[in-house]
Amino acid sequence: MIVHKYNIKKNDLVMVVNGKEKGKSGRVLKVIPEKEKVLLEKINMIKRHSRPHGQQRRGGILEKEAPLHISNVMLICEKCNKPVRIGRRLVEGSKKARFCRKCGEIFDK
Numbered sequence: 001m002i003v004h005k006y007n008i009k010k011n012d013l014v015m016v017v018n019g020k021e022k023g024k025s026g027r028v029l030k031v032i033p034e035k036e037k038v039l040l041e042k043i044n045m046i047k048r049h050s051r052p053h054g055q056q057r058r059g060g061i062l063e064k065e066a067p068l069h070i071s072n073v074m075l076i077c078e079k080c081n082k083p084v085r086i087g088r089r090l091v092e093g094s095k096k097a098r099f100c101r102k103c104g105e106i107f108d109k
């Protein structure tokens with residue numbers, strides 16, 4: 001079983017590195033580990049038709065985010081200002097933190 005194969009967490013700033021949204025960056029709204037997908041804010045928007053419900057809501061077209069495969073996104077190092085490879089190391093004795101392999105910046109403070 002693979003644990004922590006991906007180093008992406010909610011609220012991370014990531015860049016899409018593959019697919020039609022390549023080059024876009026945004027915040028992670030949600031990680032769906034069982035599907036190996038992530039939902040990014042304002043990226044990979046899809047249009048959905050909604051049906052009217054009752055009298056208050058109108059039917060129409062809703063835009064919402066569709067999840068992307070987690071392997072298509074990379075964490076952005078704010079110091080390097082670009083997507084970077086992430087390592088893990090122990091900080092303060094016991095906690096494992098992610099760090100930028102390029103500049104050494106720790107992400108989980």
Ligand SMILES: [Zn+2]
Nearest residue numbers: 077080100103
């Ligand atoms: Zn860095």
